[in-house]
Amino acid sequence: MLIKNISALLGDELNFVSNTNIQIQNNKFKRIQPKIKPSGKEEHFDCEGLLMIPGFVNAHTHIGDSIGKDITLNSSVDKKIHPVFGAKSKILKNTSKANLTSFMKNSCYSMIRKGITTFVDFREGGLDGVILLKKVLSETPIRSIILGRIEFYQDVVQIKKNNRFPGEKIDEFNELIKKCDGIGVSGANENSTSVLNYYSKITKLRAIHSSETKQSVSRSKKNTGISETIRALSLKPHFLVHMTHASKSDLHSAAKKIRGIVICPRANSSLAEGIPDIEFMQKAGCTLALGTDNVMINSPDMFREMDFLWKATMGIHKKRINPKDILKMATVNGGKILKKNIGVIGNGKIADCIFLDKHSLDLEPMHDPYASIVHRASESTIKAVMIGGKIVHGKI
Ligand SMILES: [Zn+2]
Known part of the structure; x- marks a missing residue:
């Protein structure tokens, strides 16, 4: 397929080019340069007026709770989403699979329409939960990275004693990891250091919630005398999720050991937990990606x-932030921390992208494409969405 006369944001730096041709073959961007001619019967499209940007990587979601939108709005974080006694886990247990599946599917289609081509899901519910999500994905064209977990949580006494991962759970855990892209651990406050060390041995992706709330940070200090982030790092994670209440020394440790942090500012705000200090995270040398977190508390947009x-x-900080840095968090950086060939328009990268209408009412005239995308574009400015070289939404 040849895309002609299109504007695009290219490479890791999202460099703007006003007119080029882009050839797509076998799901990937093959060649990008002006004046490529279609070979033989290759289909070609004149895309004058469109801007191609990388598909969004939503680096942290829980779409399993799509059925619980805005319930328990006024209760505490733990009462809403605690993995053991939160309202969320009760709702998930008491809802039929058919109902859960249909609302998860809606969230997938909603994300595609908003230009999200990959989402990284922290999947609860053990192997059954993973199988349910896989069924949804077999019927929807979105790309997903599934980070599963078994329903095994330890209490304070077990954590203080540093109890090991129980032998009788090993088979269940191995079976689950076989079916997933990696592990998504709920947090250091539900797992002993020994268990986190055990999980760190898997060769697939490893990620963990950390320092999401003031309460979780102080709970770790009180129970173990050690910071939540330092304990979370026992997992040797590829990335930490949140870090909203991490101290400066925690952020330096994270930057030194792993770099990757996924932040979820709207979800943190809807839980009245403030927003992450991205300036400091960047200064510490972290690579930041963006996620929308639980559908129950935030829209996947x-x-x-x-x-x-x-x-x-x-x-809040009264300092200017370059909008290009924010756009990188939604695209390039997601691919980087996941170590996947996505999030970038470049030769050999997977052809996941969004076609924006430069002449749409909200975008024209587009003097700064980065600012336009970050704070003016929306679902209505999208002409089409491509995943793996196929148009899955709209038309070009
Ligand atoms: Zn989460």
């Missing part, structure tokens, strides 16, 4: 996430 993060950060 990366346009809204970028706009919110950009303005709220500048509003």
